[in-house]
Amino acid sequence: MSRFEETVALLAEMIAHPTVSDRSNRDLAKLLAARLGEAGARCRLLPDASGEKVNLLASLGPEAEGGLMLSGHLDVVPAGAGWSSDPFRLRRADGRLYGRGSCDMKGFVAACVAMAPRLGACGVPVHVALTHDEEIGCLGARALARAMARDGPRPAMAIVGEPTRMAVIDGHKGCFEYTTRFTGRDGHGSAPDRGIDAGLAAARFVLRLDALAQELKRLRPEGAFDPPWATINPGRIVAGAARNVIAGQAEVDWEMRPVTEAEASHVKRALAAHERAERAAHPGLGIETETLGEVAGLEPRTANAARDLLTGLLGGTAGRVPFGTEAGLWQGVGIDTVLCGPGDIAQAHRPDEFVEEAQIAACLDMLDRVAARLGAGPG
Missing domain, CATH: 3.40.630.10 (Zn peptidases)
Known part of the structure; x- marks a missing residue:
């Protein structure tokens, strides 16, 4: 043979x-x-x-x-x-x-x-x-x-x-993978102020990810990679139990693919600041990020x-x-x-x-x- x-x-x-x-x-x-x-x-x-x-x-x-x-x-x-x-x-x-x-x-x-x-x-x-x-x-x-x-x-x-x-x-590029979980307080949808909406917290987090992604794109408009800039992708977003229930739980599976370690560090610092601001604005909101892998x-x-x-x-x-x-x-x-x-x-x-x-x-x-x-x- x-x-x-x-x-x-x-x-x-x-x-x-x-x-x-x-x-x-x-x-x-x-x-x-x-x-x-x-x-x-x-x-x-x-x-x-x-x-x-x-x-x-x-x-x-x-x-x-x-x-x-x-x-x-x-x-x-x-x-x-x-x-x-x-x-x-x-x-x-x-x-x-x-x-x-x-x-x-x-x-x-x-x-x-x-x-x-x-x-x-x-x-x-x-x-x-x-x-x-x-x-x-x-x-x-x-x-x-x-x-x-x-x-x-x-x-x-x-x-x-x-x-x-x-x-x-x-x-x-590197490949960094995470799950960020949000814990609020559920309740009846007719009284949203009585709960803590984890779904809205997840939505604000995803918008922050998108803003960071656009920032990274502006920082590196050209380069050897395709695309040349570091990328962020919120691949999976899950929240809530029903349309008439305040979402007590939510989670976002997301990744970033940095070109340099400095870019990854910048994203982490920005998200840490976002989480501090979220907790201050919404007392009782829990935010926890699990690192699934950070491969250089x-x-x-x-x-x-x-x-x-x-x-x-x-x-x-x-x-x-x-x-x-x-x-x-x-x-x-x-x-x-x-x-x-x-x-x-x-x-x-x-x-x-x-x-x-x-x-x-x-x-x-x-x-x-x-x-x-x-x-x-x-x-």
Whole structure:
């Protein structure tokens, strides 16, 4: 069986494991650990506190500092409705590989595992880091980054295989996710002054978010990202029980995607001031914000060995993307990091998600060339 067909076969097995973030990924992690072990990898399965979610860290080649890490996540978003076929069964048609996670990002993981024998023979350390719960806040990668900072390994470079159509990306925005809850006092809708309307408090909060979003837009009208400015999105707003009842409870799920840490800090300070003013104006109103995740962006840097490696092999220059990944976490522990992976982000999280066969072939070629370059040493 060719390496390409081996990758497709493994991708089919991976898709058949419905590793939606509210389910365990343990069985898939064990399957991949077994495959990597057959290629000579030293595998560590690192469970979370529940034991149901697992990070897999597999190391190939010599036990030494430096080398390369290939990074991917094993969880997928829910399939939802609108699929033309079973989302958890690979469908191969018209040069495309359909299935939940095929693009985001099991295709890249399957290619890394299929290439493990080649990568392990290149003579330098190569690590495959596969994480849980990227889709709900990079929970697994945050735990793994802490473990690596403490215990190693300490690779010099990382390639995060999110779908970029095999373009090299050295920068993206952060992704900060929150839920803000409002607690008022319910009562009869005929006497609104006798209650504390949490729904109105949530509405004022959303208007403040919108004002901040417009402010951020004015601060950065141009730049390398699309859109260039930091963004804020109130994605879900829930309040009240009925039209004739004062809303005693409300909540807003929202996110911001800052370009810089300074922008994030500005938004936090502005919202803290807003909350103080709200409590003063409406005694008894409760406001509490839960932080679901604050994942730093990937900062474009002048010195980035991983970017230089891939642009040297693939040609062109590095670009930017607006979506968030685990890359900033690896950069945060001192690893030069880029994104480069098969598929188009436009296909991620959608019904009939697919990755093109040509993209998988290009990924395998990239990994083969990386292995050759690492084995050749400094040029």
